[in-house]
Amino acid sequence: MADSVDISKGLPPNPEKATLEGQNKFLGFWVFLGGETIMFATFFGTYLGLRGGTADGPTSADVFSLPLVFIMTMILLTSSLTSVLAMFAMKKNNFKALMGWMWVTVLLGAAFLGLEIFEFYEYSVHYGLGYTTSAFASSFYTLVGLHGAHVLFGLGWITTLLVRYRKSGITLTNAPKFYVASLYWHFIDVVWVFIFTVVYLMGVGV
Amino acid sequence: MGENLSQPFTDSAMSKDEKIQMEQEKRVQITAFAFMIFITILAFIAVASEAIPYGFAVPFILLLAMVQFFLQMFYFMHLKDKDHGWPNAMMVSGIFLSAPTVISLTILLGEVKF
Structure with a gap:
Protein backbone atom coordinates (compact mmCIF):
# COMPACT_ATOMS: atom_id res chain seq x y z
CA MET A 1 0.00 0.00 0.00
CA ALA A 2 2.25 2.69 -1.24
CA ASP A 3 1.52 6.37 -0.83
CA SER A 4 2.59 7.08 -4.37
CA VAL A 5 0.96 5.81 -7.51
CA ASP A 6 2.03 5.26 -11.08
CA ILE A 7 -0.59 7.17 -13.09
CA SER A 8 0.43 5.55 -16.38
CA LYS A 9 -0.71 2.12 -15.18
CA GLY A 10 -4.33 3.23 -15.09
CA LEU A 11 -6.93 3.36 -12.32
CA PRO A 12 -6.81 0.25 -10.09
CA PRO A 13 -9.96 -1.92 -10.30
CA ASN A 14 -10.87 -1.08 -6.70
CA PRO A 15 -9.72 2.54 -6.42
CA GLU A 16 -11.47 3.02 -3.07
CA LYS A 17 -9.19 0.46 -1.40
CA ALA A 18 -5.98 1.11 -3.33
CA THR A 19 -4.45 3.32 -0.63
CA LEU A 20 -4.03 2.83 3.10
CA GLU A 21 -6.15 5.92 3.68
CA GLY A 22 -8.93 4.45 1.57
CA GLN A 23 -8.81 1.17 3.48
CA ASN A 24 -8.96 3.02 6.78
CA LYS A 25 -11.93 5.09 5.64
CA PHE A 26 -13.68 1.92 4.49
CA LEU A 27 -13.14 0.09 7.79
CA GLY A 28 -13.90 3.12 9.95
CA PHE A 29 -17.12 3.75 8.11
CA TRP A 30 -18.33 0.22 8.79
CA VAL A 31 -17.62 0.73 12.50
CA PHE A 32 -19.80 3.84 12.27
CA LEU A 33 -22.58 1.94 10.47
CA GLY A 34 -22.58 -0.75 13.18
CA GLY A 35 -23.11 2.00 15.75
CA GLU A 36 -25.80 3.70 13.65
CA THR A 37 -27.69 0.40 13.55
CA ILE A 38 -27.91 0.38 17.34
CA MET A 39 -28.89 4.05 17.50
CA PHE A 40 -31.77 3.50 15.09
CA ALA A 41 -32.74 0.37 17.07
CA THR A 42 -33.28 2.52 20.18
CA PHE A 43 -35.56 4.88 18.22
CA PHE A 44 -37.49 1.98 16.68
CA GLY A 45 -37.90 0.37 20.12
CA THR A 46 -39.18 3.64 21.57
CA TYR A 47 -41.65 4.09 18.73
CA LEU A 48 -42.94 0.51 19.03
CA GLY A 49 -43.40 0.95 22.77
CA LEU A 50 -45.20 4.28 22.49
CA ARG A 51 -47.20 3.98 19.27
CA GLY A 52 -50.37 2.97 21.10
CA GLY A 53 -50.24 6.05 23.35
CA THR A 54 -52.29 8.48 21.28
CA ALA A 55 -53.78 10.46 24.21
CA ASP A 56 -57.12 10.96 22.34
CA GLY A 57 -55.23 12.59 19.45
CA PRO A 58 -55.10 11.21 15.90
CA THR A 59 -53.94 7.59 15.60
CA SER A 60 -51.54 6.24 13.00
CA ALA A 61 -54.46 4.78 11.03
CA ASP A 62 -56.10 8.26 10.95
CA VAL A 63 -53.17 10.10 9.41
CA PHE A 64 -50.98 7.73 7.35
CA SER A 65 -51.52 7.74 3.59
CA LEU A 66 -50.12 4.70 1.78
CA PRO A 67 -49.88 6.20 -1.75
CA LEU A 68 -47.55 8.95 -0.53
CA VAL A 69 -45.37 6.50 1.40
CA PHE A 70 -45.29 4.20 -1.63
CA ILE A 71 -44.00 7.00 -3.86
CA MET A 72 -41.38 7.99 -1.27
CA THR A 73 -40.25 4.37 -0.97
CA MET A 74 -39.88 3.96 -4.73
CA ILE A 75 -37.90 7.20 -4.99
CA LEU A 76 -35.48 6.19 -2.24
CA LEU A 77 -35.04 2.64 -3.55
CA THR A 78 -34.26 3.99 -7.02
CA SER A 79 -31.73 6.43 -5.57
CA SER A 80 -30.00 3.46 -3.98
CA LEU A 81 -29.67 1.84 -7.42
CA THR A 82 -28.33 5.02 -9.01
CA SER A 83 -25.56 5.21 -6.41
CA VAL A 84 -24.71 1.56 -7.16
CA LEU A 85 -24.43 2.49 -10.85
CA ALA A 86 -22.23 5.45 -9.88
CA MET A 87 -19.83 3.08 -8.09
CA PHE A 88 -19.64 0.82 -11.16
CA ALA A 89 -18.83 3.89 -13.26
CA MET A 90 -16.14 4.87 -10.76
CA LYS A 91 -14.43 1.47 -10.98
CA LYS A 92 -14.36 1.79 -14.77
CA ASN A 93 -12.74 5.24 -14.51
CA ASN A 94 -15.81 6.80 -16.14
CA PHE A 95 -15.83 10.16 -14.38
CA LYS A 96 -18.76 11.67 -16.28
CA ALA A 97 -21.03 8.71 -15.51
CA LEU A 98 -19.97 8.81 -11.84
CA MET A 99 -20.91 12.48 -11.58
CA GLY A 100 -24.13 11.96 -13.54
CA TRP A 101 -25.42 9.06 -11.44
CA MET A 102 -24.43 10.83 -8.21
CA TRP A 103 -26.36 13.93 -9.27
CA VAL A 104 -29.38 11.75 -10.04
CA THR A 105 -29.02 10.26 -6.55
CA VAL A 106 -28.97 13.74 -5.04
CA LEU A 107 -32.05 14.83 -7.02
CA LEU A 108 -34.00 11.72 -5.98
CA GLY A 109 -32.93 12.25 -2.37
CA ALA A 110 -34.09 15.87 -2.54
CA ALA A 111 -37.46 14.75 -3.95
CA PHE A 112 -37.79 12.27 -1.10
CA LEU A 113 -36.98 14.93 1.48
CA GLY A 114 -39.45 17.36 -0.10
CA LEU A 115 -42.23 14.76 0.14
CA GLU A 116 -41.34 14.06 3.76
CA ILE A 117 -41.52 17.73 4.66
CA PHE A 118 -44.89 17.94 2.87
CA GLU A 119 -46.03 14.86 4.82
CA PHE A 120 -45.05 16.31 8.20
CA TYR A 121 -46.73 19.60 7.26
CA GLU A 122 -49.96 17.77 6.35
CA TYR A 123 -49.98 15.78 9.58
CA SER A 124 -49.27 18.71 11.86
CA VAL A 125 -51.42 21.36 10.16
CA HIS A 126 -54.37 19.44 8.70
CA TYR A 127 -54.62 16.48 11.06
CA GLY A 128 -53.64 18.25 14.28
CA LEU A 129 -50.81 15.82 15.02
CA GLY A 130 -48.31 18.17 16.64
CA TYR A 131 -44.98 17.06 18.05
CA THR A 132 -46.32 17.18 21.61
CA THR A 133 -49.84 15.92 20.87
CA SER A 134 -49.18 12.41 22.15
CA ALA A 135 -46.46 9.87 22.87
CA PHE A 136 -47.20 8.36 19.47
CA ALA A 137 -46.69 11.74 17.76
CA SER A 138 -43.38 12.51 19.50
CA SER A 139 -41.90 9.09 18.91
CA PHE A 140 -43.09 9.06 15.28
CA TYR A 141 -41.67 12.50 14.45
CA THR A 142 -38.42 11.71 16.26
CA LEU A 143 -37.83 8.39 14.47
CA VAL A 144 -38.87 9.47 10.97
CA GLY A 145 -37.35 12.93 11.49
CA LEU A 146 -34.03 11.37 12.48
CA HIS A 147 -34.08 9.43 9.23
CA GLY A 148 -34.96 12.62 7.35
CA ALA A 149 -32.04 14.38 9.04
CA HIS A 150 -29.78 11.60 7.79
CA VAL A 151 -31.10 12.12 4.26
CA LEU A 152 -30.47 15.87 4.57
CA PHE A 153 -26.92 15.25 5.81
CA GLY A 154 -26.29 12.78 2.99
CA LEU A 155 -27.51 15.30 0.42
CA GLY A 156 -25.15 17.95 1.81
CA TRP A 157 -22.28 15.48 1.88
CA ILE A 158 -22.68 14.18 -1.68
CA THR A 159 -23.36 17.66 -3.09
CA THR A 160 -20.18 18.93 -1.43
CA LEU A 161 -18.16 16.09 -2.99
CA LEU A 162 -19.75 16.69 -6.40
CA VAL A 163 -19.04 20.41 -6.33
CA ARG A 164 -15.53 20.09 -4.93
CA TYR A 165 -14.44 17.38 -7.39
CA ARG A 166 -16.45 18.62 -10.39
CA LYS A 167 -13.34 18.83 -12.59
CA SER A 168 -10.76 16.65 -10.88
CA GLY A 169 -11.47 13.28 -12.49
CA ILE A 170 -11.34 10.08 -10.45
CA THR A 171 -8.27 10.02 -8.22
CA LEU A 172 -7.14 7.78 -5.40
CA THR A 173 -7.96 10.65 -3.04
CA ASN A 174 -11.59 11.12 -3.97
CA ALA A 175 -12.54 7.53 -4.86
CA PRO A 176 -12.78 6.40 -1.18
CA LYS A 177 -14.84 9.52 -0.41
CA PHE A 178 -17.40 8.76 -3.09
CA TYR A 179 -17.46 5.09 -2.10
CA VAL A 180 -18.09 5.83 1.58
CA ALA A 181 -20.80 8.37 0.69
CA SER A 182 -22.55 5.73 -1.39
CA LEU A 183 -22.36 3.24 1.51
CA TYR A 184 -23.99 5.87 3.71
CA TRP A 185 -26.72 6.38 1.13
CA HIS A 186 -27.45 2.63 1.02
CA PHE A 187 -27.64 2.56 4.80
CA ILE A 188 -30.26 5.35 4.74
CA ASP A 189 -32.23 3.22 2.32
CA VAL A 190 -31.94 0.15 4.58
CA VAL A 191 -33.30 2.15 7.52
CA TRP A 192 -36.19 3.35 5.36
CA VAL A 193 -37.07 -0.28 4.54
CA PHE A 194 -37.76 -0.80 8.24
CA ILE A 195 -39.53 2.55 8.63
CA PHE A 196 -42.01 1.91 5.83
CA THR A 197 -42.64 -1.60 7.15
CA VAL A 198 -42.74 -1.05 10.91
CA VAL A 199 -44.10 2.49 11.06
CA TYR A 200 -46.34 2.91 8.02
CA LEU A 201 -47.50 -0.54 6.89
CA MET A 202 -47.99 -1.80 10.46
CA GLY A 203 -49.58 1.55 11.39
CA VAL A 204 -52.40 1.69 8.85
CA GLY A 205 -54.01 -1.63 9.77
CA VAL A 206 -54.38 -1.17 13.52
CA MET B 1 3.43 11.48 1.47
CA LYS B 82 -14.42 -11.29 0.11
CA ASP B 83 -12.31 -8.83 2.14
CA HIS B 84 -15.48 -7.80 3.98
CA GLY B 85 -14.70 -9.75 7.16
CA TRP B 86 -14.52 -6.73 9.45
CA PRO B 87 -17.55 -4.98 7.95
CA ASN B 88 -19.50 -8.20 8.54
CA ALA B 89 -18.22 -8.35 12.12
CA MET B 90 -19.35 -4.75 12.68
CA MET B 91 -22.83 -5.31 11.29
CA VAL B 92 -23.29 -8.60 13.14
CA SER B 93 -22.38 -6.97 16.45
CA GLY B 94 -24.65 -4.03 15.59
CA ILE B 95 -27.58 -6.36 14.94
CA PHE B 96 -26.66 -8.49 17.97
CA LEU B 97 -27.08 -5.41 20.20
CA SER B 98 -30.04 -3.99 18.25
CA ALA B 99 -32.34 -6.97 18.70
CA PRO B 100 -32.50 -6.91 22.54
CA THR B 101 -32.65 -3.09 22.41
CA VAL B 102 -35.79 -3.07 20.26
CA ILE B 103 -37.45 -5.90 22.19
CA SER B 104 -36.75 -4.55 25.66
CA LEU B 105 -37.76 -0.98 24.81
CA THR B 106 -40.97 -2.19 23.17
CA ILE B 107 -41.93 -4.33 26.14
CA LEU B 108 -40.85 -1.88 28.86
CA LEU B 109 -42.53 1.17 27.32
CA GLY B 110 -45.55 -0.80 26.14
CA GLU B 111 -46.30 -1.91 29.70
CA VAL B 112 -46.74 1.70 30.82
CA LYS B 113 -50.00 3.34 29.80
CA PHE B 114 -49.97 6.98 28.74
Whole structure:
Protein backbone atom coordinates (compact mmCIF):
# COMPACT_ATOMS: atom_id res chain seq x y z
CA MET A 1 0.00 0.00 0.00
CA ALA A 2 2.25 2.69 -1.24
CA ASP A 3 1.52 6.37 -0.83
CA SER A 4 2.59 7.08 -4.37
CA VAL A 5 0.96 5.81 -7.51
CA ASP A 6 2.03 5.26 -11.08
CA ILE A 7 -0.59 7.17 -13.09
CA SER A 8 0.43 5.55 -16.38
CA LYS A 9 -0.71 2.12 -15.18
CA GLY A 10 -4.33 3.23 -15.09
CA LEU A 11 -6.93 3.36 -12.32
CA PRO A 12 -6.81 0.25 -10.09
CA PRO A 13 -9.96 -1.92 -10.30
CA ASN A 14 -10.87 -1.08 -6.70
CA PRO A 15 -9.72 2.54 -6.42
CA GLU A 16 -11.47 3.02 -3.07
CA LYS A 17 -9.19 0.46 -1.40
CA ALA A 18 -5.98 1.11 -3.33
CA THR A 19 -4.45 3.32 -0.63
CA LEU A 20 -4.03 2.83 3.10
CA GLU A 21 -6.15 5.92 3.68
CA GLY A 22 -8.93 4.45 1.57
CA GLN A 23 -8.81 1.17 3.48
CA ASN A 24 -8.96 3.02 6.78
CA LYS A 25 -11.93 5.09 5.64
CA PHE A 26 -13.68 1.92 4.49
CA LEU A 27 -13.14 0.09 7.79
CA GLY A 28 -13.90 3.12 9.95
CA PHE A 29 -17.12 3.75 8.11
CA TRP A 30 -18.33 0.22 8.79
CA VAL A 31 -17.62 0.73 12.50
CA PHE A 32 -19.80 3.84 12.27
CA LEU A 33 -22.58 1.94 10.47
CA GLY A 34 -22.58 -0.75 13.18
CA GLY A 35 -23.11 2.00 15.75
CA GLU A 36 -25.80 3.70 13.65
CA THR A 37 -27.69 0.40 13.55
CA ILE A 38 -27.91 0.38 17.34
CA MET A 39 -28.89 4.05 17.50
CA PHE A 40 -31.77 3.50 15.09
CA ALA A 41 -32.74 0.37 17.07
CA THR A 42 -33.28 2.52 20.18
CA PHE A 43 -35.56 4.88 18.22
CA PHE A 44 -37.49 1.98 16.68
CA GLY A 45 -37.90 0.37 20.12
CA THR A 46 -39.18 3.64 21.57
CA TYR A 47 -41.65 4.09 18.73
CA LEU A 48 -42.94 0.51 19.03
CA GLY A 49 -43.40 0.95 22.77
CA LEU A 50 -45.20 4.28 22.49
CA ARG A 51 -47.20 3.98 19.27
CA GLY A 52 -50.37 2.97 21.10
CA GLY A 53 -50.24 6.05 23.35
CA THR A 54 -52.29 8.48 21.28
CA ALA A 55 -53.78 10.46 24.21
CA ASP A 56 -57.12 10.96 22.34
CA GLY A 57 -55.23 12.59 19.45
CA PRO A 58 -55.10 11.21 15.90
CA THR A 59 -53.94 7.59 15.60
CA SER A 60 -51.54 6.24 13.00
CA ALA A 61 -54.46 4.78 11.03
CA ASP A 62 -56.10 8.26 10.95
CA VAL A 63 -53.17 10.10 9.41
CA PHE A 64 -50.98 7.73 7.35
CA SER A 65 -51.52 7.74 3.59
CA LEU A 66 -50.12 4.70 1.78
CA PRO A 67 -49.88 6.20 -1.75
CA LEU A 68 -47.55 8.95 -0.53
CA VAL A 69 -45.37 6.50 1.40
CA PHE A 70 -45.29 4.20 -1.63
CA ILE A 71 -44.00 7.00 -3.86
CA MET A 72 -41.38 7.99 -1.27
CA THR A 73 -40.25 4.37 -0.97
CA MET A 74 -39.88 3.96 -4.73
CA ILE A 75 -37.90 7.20 -4.99
CA LEU A 76 -35.48 6.19 -2.24
CA LEU A 77 -35.04 2.64 -3.55
CA THR A 78 -34.26 3.99 -7.02
CA SER A 79 -31.73 6.43 -5.57
CA SER A 80 -30.00 3.46 -3.98
CA LEU A 81 -29.67 1.84 -7.42
CA THR A 82 -28.33 5.02 -9.01
CA SER A 83 -25.56 5.21 -6.41
CA VAL A 84 -24.71 1.56 -7.16
CA LEU A 85 -24.43 2.49 -10.85
CA ALA A 86 -22.23 5.45 -9.88
CA MET A 87 -19.83 3.08 -8.09
CA PHE A 88 -19.64 0.82 -11.16
CA ALA A 89 -18.83 3.89 -13.26
CA MET A 90 -16.14 4.87 -10.76
CA LYS A 91 -14.43 1.47 -10.98
CA LYS A 92 -14.36 1.79 -14.77
CA ASN A 93 -12.74 5.24 -14.51
CA ASN A 94 -15.81 6.80 -16.14
CA PHE A 95 -15.83 10.16 -14.38
CA LYS A 96 -18.76 11.67 -16.28
CA ALA A 97 -21.03 8.71 -15.51
CA LEU A 98 -19.97 8.81 -11.84
CA MET A 99 -20.91 12.48 -11.58
CA GLY A 100 -24.13 11.96 -13.54
CA TRP A 101 -25.42 9.06 -11.44
CA MET A 102 -24.43 10.83 -8.21
CA TRP A 103 -26.36 13.93 -9.27
CA VAL A 104 -29.38 11.75 -10.04
CA THR A 105 -29.02 10.26 -6.55
CA VAL A 106 -28.97 13.74 -5.04
CA LEU A 107 -32.05 14.83 -7.02
CA LEU A 108 -34.00 11.72 -5.98
CA GLY A 109 -32.93 12.25 -2.37
CA ALA A 110 -34.09 15.87 -2.54
CA ALA A 111 -37.46 14.75 -3.95
CA PHE A 112 -37.79 12.27 -1.10
CA LEU A 113 -36.98 14.93 1.48
CA GLY A 114 -39.45 17.36 -0.10
CA LEU A 115 -42.23 14.76 0.14
CA GLU A 116 -41.34 14.06 3.76
CA ILE A 117 -41.52 17.73 4.66
CA PHE A 118 -44.89 17.94 2.87
CA GLU A 119 -46.03 14.86 4.82
CA PHE A 120 -45.05 16.31 8.20
CA TYR A 121 -46.73 19.60 7.26
CA GLU A 122 -49.96 17.77 6.35
CA TYR A 123 -49.98 15.78 9.58
CA SER A 124 -49.27 18.71 11.86
CA VAL A 125 -51.42 21.36 10.16
CA HIS A 126 -54.37 19.44 8.70
CA TYR A 127 -54.62 16.48 11.06
CA GLY A 128 -53.64 18.25 14.28
CA LEU A 129 -50.81 15.82 15.02
CA GLY A 130 -48.31 18.17 16.64
CA TYR A 131 -44.98 17.06 18.05
CA THR A 132 -46.32 17.18 21.61
CA THR A 133 -49.84 15.92 20.87
CA SER A 134 -49.18 12.41 22.15
CA ALA A 135 -46.46 9.87 22.87
CA PHE A 136 -47.20 8.36 19.47
CA ALA A 137 -46.69 11.74 17.76
CA SER A 138 -43.38 12.51 19.50
CA SER A 139 -41.90 9.09 18.91
CA PHE A 140 -43.09 9.06 15.28
CA TYR A 141 -41.67 12.50 14.45
CA THR A 142 -38.42 11.71 16.26
CA LEU A 143 -37.83 8.39 14.47
CA VAL A 144 -38.87 9.47 10.97
CA GLY A 145 -37.35 12.93 11.49
CA LEU A 146 -34.03 11.37 12.48
CA HIS A 147 -34.08 9.43 9.23
CA GLY A 148 -34.96 12.62 7.35
CA ALA A 149 -32.04 14.38 9.04
CA HIS A 150 -29.78 11.60 7.79
CA VAL A 151 -31.10 12.12 4.26
CA LEU A 152 -30.47 15.87 4.57
CA PHE A 153 -26.92 15.25 5.81
CA GLY A 154 -26.29 12.78 2.99
CA LEU A 155 -27.51 15.30 0.42
CA GLY A 156 -25.15 17.95 1.81
CA TRP A 157 -22.28 15.48 1.88
CA ILE A 158 -22.68 14.18 -1.68
CA THR A 159 -23.36 17.66 -3.09
CA THR A 160 -20.18 18.93 -1.43
CA LEU A 161 -18.16 16.09 -2.99
CA LEU A 162 -19.75 16.69 -6.40
CA VAL A 163 -19.04 20.41 -6.33
CA ARG A 164 -15.53 20.09 -4.93
CA TYR A 165 -14.44 17.38 -7.39
CA ARG A 166 -16.45 18.62 -10.39
CA LYS A 167 -13.34 18.83 -12.59
CA SER A 168 -10.76 16.65 -10.88
CA GLY A 169 -11.47 13.28 -12.49
CA ILE A 170 -11.34 10.08 -10.45
CA THR A 171 -8.27 10.02 -8.22
CA LEU A 172 -7.14 7.78 -5.40
CA THR A 173 -7.96 10.65 -3.04
CA ASN A 174 -11.59 11.12 -3.97
CA ALA A 175 -12.54 7.53 -4.86
CA PRO A 176 -12.78 6.40 -1.18
CA LYS A 177 -14.84 9.52 -0.41
CA PHE A 178 -17.40 8.76 -3.09
CA TYR A 179 -17.46 5.09 -2.10
CA VAL A 180 -18.09 5.83 1.58
CA ALA A 181 -20.80 8.37 0.69
CA SER A 182 -22.55 5.73 -1.39
CA LEU A 183 -22.36 3.24 1.51
CA TYR A 184 -23.99 5.87 3.71
CA TRP A 185 -26.72 6.38 1.13
CA HIS A 186 -27.45 2.63 1.02
CA PHE A 187 -27.64 2.56 4.80
CA ILE A 188 -30.26 5.35 4.74
CA ASP A 189 -32.23 3.22 2.32
CA VAL A 190 -31.94 0.15 4.58
CA VAL A 191 -33.30 2.15 7.52
CA TRP A 192 -36.19 3.35 5.36
CA VAL A 193 -37.07 -0.28 4.54
CA PHE A 194 -37.76 -0.80 8.24
CA ILE A 195 -39.53 2.55 8.63
CA PHE A 196 -42.01 1.91 5.83
CA THR A 197 -42.64 -1.60 7.15
CA VAL A 198 -42.74 -1.05 10.91
CA VAL A 199 -44.10 2.49 11.06
CA TYR A 200 -46.34 2.91 8.02
CA LEU A 201 -47.50 -0.54 6.89
CA MET A 202 -47.99 -1.80 10.46
CA GLY A 203 -49.58 1.55 11.39
CA VAL A 204 -52.40 1.69 8.85
CA GLY A 205 -54.01 -1.63 9.77
CA VAL A 206 -54.38 -1.17 13.52
CA MET B 1 3.43 11.48 1.47
CA GLY B 2 0.90 10.99 -1.25
CA GLU B 3 2.55 11.45 -4.59
CA ASN B 4 0.16 11.72 -7.53
CA LEU B 5 -2.76 10.71 -5.33
CA SER B 6 -4.76 13.68 -6.56
CA GLN B 7 -4.17 13.11 -10.25
CA PRO B 8 -6.77 11.60 -12.53
CA PHE B 9 -6.05 8.54 -14.66
CA THR B 10 -6.34 8.38 -18.42
CA ASP B 11 -7.67 4.86 -18.43
CA SER B 12 -8.53 1.92 -16.23
CA ALA B 13 -6.10 -0.85 -15.22
CA MET B 14 -8.92 -3.38 -15.34
CA SER B 15 -8.18 -6.50 -17.35
CA LYS B 16 -10.70 -7.86 -19.84
CA ASP B 17 -11.73 -10.63 -17.42
CA GLU B 18 -12.26 -8.13 -14.64
CA LYS B 19 -14.42 -6.02 -16.92
CA ILE B 20 -16.58 -9.01 -17.88
CA GLN B 21 -16.86 -9.95 -14.22
CA MET B 22 -17.94 -6.43 -13.36
CA GLU B 23 -20.62 -6.41 -16.05
CA GLN B 24 -21.96 -9.67 -14.61
CA GLU B 25 -21.93 -8.18 -11.13
CA LYS B 26 -23.81 -5.18 -12.47
CA ARG B 27 -26.49 -7.43 -13.97
CA VAL B 28 -26.82 -9.26 -10.64
CA GLN B 29 -27.24 -5.94 -8.83
CA ILE B 30 -29.93 -4.74 -11.22
CA THR B 31 -31.75 -8.06 -10.81
CA ALA B 32 -31.52 -7.66 -7.04
CA PHE B 33 -32.98 -4.17 -7.41
CA ALA B 34 -35.89 -5.46 -9.52
CA PHE B 35 -36.56 -8.10 -6.88
CA MET B 36 -36.49 -5.48 -4.11
CA ILE B 37 -39.03 -3.37 -5.98
CA PHE B 38 -41.18 -6.47 -6.42
CA ILE B 39 -41.20 -7.41 -2.72
CA THR B 40 -41.84 -3.78 -1.77
CA ILE B 41 -44.94 -3.73 -3.97
CA LEU B 42 -45.93 -7.09 -2.48
CA ALA B 43 -45.66 -5.66 1.05
CA PHE B 44 -47.85 -2.67 0.16
CA ILE B 45 -50.44 -4.92 -1.51
CA ALA B 46 -50.50 -7.26 1.52
CA VAL B 47 -51.46 -4.33 3.74
CA ALA B 48 -53.72 -2.40 1.34
CA SER B 49 -55.78 -5.42 0.28
CA GLU B 50 -58.87 -6.15 2.34
CA ALA B 51 -58.65 -9.87 1.58
CA ILE B 52 -55.52 -10.44 3.67
CA PRO B 53 -56.08 -10.39 7.43
CA TYR B 54 -53.89 -8.02 9.45
CA GLY B 55 -52.64 -10.87 11.63
CA PHE B 56 -51.12 -12.54 8.59
CA ALA B 57 -49.94 -9.37 6.84
CA VAL B 58 -47.73 -8.17 9.72
CA PRO B 59 -45.42 -11.21 9.99
CA PHE B 60 -45.39 -11.40 6.19
CA ILE B 61 -44.23 -7.80 5.67
CA LEU B 62 -41.67 -8.14 8.49
CA LEU B 63 -40.26 -11.17 6.69
CA LEU B 64 -40.12 -9.20 3.42
CA ALA B 65 -38.32 -6.37 5.23
CA MET B 66 -35.69 -8.82 6.51
CA VAL B 67 -35.21 -10.23 2.98
CA GLN B 68 -34.76 -6.72 1.61
CA PHE B 69 -32.40 -5.82 4.45
CA PHE B 70 -30.11 -8.73 3.55
CA LEU B 71 -30.34 -8.00 -0.19
CA GLN B 72 -29.31 -4.39 0.41
CA MET B 73 -26.51 -5.34 2.77
CA PHE B 74 -25.08 -8.27 0.81
CA TYR B 75 -25.49 -6.96 -2.73
CA PHE B 76 -25.68 -3.16 -2.73
CA MET B 77 -23.28 -2.75 0.20
CA HIS B 78 -21.10 -5.72 -0.89
CA LEU B 79 -21.14 -7.60 2.42
CA LYS B 80 -21.12 -10.85 0.44
CA ASP B 81 -17.75 -10.02 -1.14
CA LYS B 82 -14.42 -11.29 0.11
CA ASP B 83 -12.31 -8.83 2.14
CA HIS B 84 -15.48 -7.80 3.98
CA GLY B 85 -14.70 -9.75 7.16
CA TRP B 86 -14.52 -6.73 9.45
CA PRO B 87 -17.55 -4.98 7.95
CA ASN B 88 -19.50 -8.20 8.54
CA ALA B 89 -18.22 -8.35 12.12
CA MET B 90 -19.35 -4.75 12.68
CA MET B 91 -22.83 -5.31 11.29
CA VAL B 92 -23.29 -8.60 13.14
CA SER B 93 -22.38 -6.97 16.45
CA GLY B 94 -24.65 -4.03 15.59
CA ILE B 95 -27.58 -6.36 14.94
CA PHE B 96 -26.66 -8.49 17.97
CA LEU B 97 -27.08 -5.41 20.20
CA SER B 98 -30.04 -3.99 18.25
CA ALA B 99 -32.34 -6.97 18.70
CA PRO B 100 -32.50 -6.91 22.54
CA THR B 101 -32.65 -3.09 22.41
CA VAL B 102 -35.79 -3.07 20.26
CA ILE B 103 -37.45 -5.90 22.19
CA SER B 104 -36.75 -4.55 25.66
CA LEU B 105 -37.76 -0.98 24.81
CA THR B 106 -40.97 -2.19 23.17
CA ILE B 107 -41.93 -4.33 26.14
CA LEU B 108 -40.85 -1.88 28.86
CA LEU B 109 -42.53 1.17 27.32
CA GLY B 110 -45.55 -0.80 26.14
CA GLU B 111 -46.30 -1.91 29.70
CA VAL B 112 -46.74 1.70 30.82
CA LYS B 113 -50.00 3.34 29.80
CA PHE B 114 -49.97 6.98 28.74
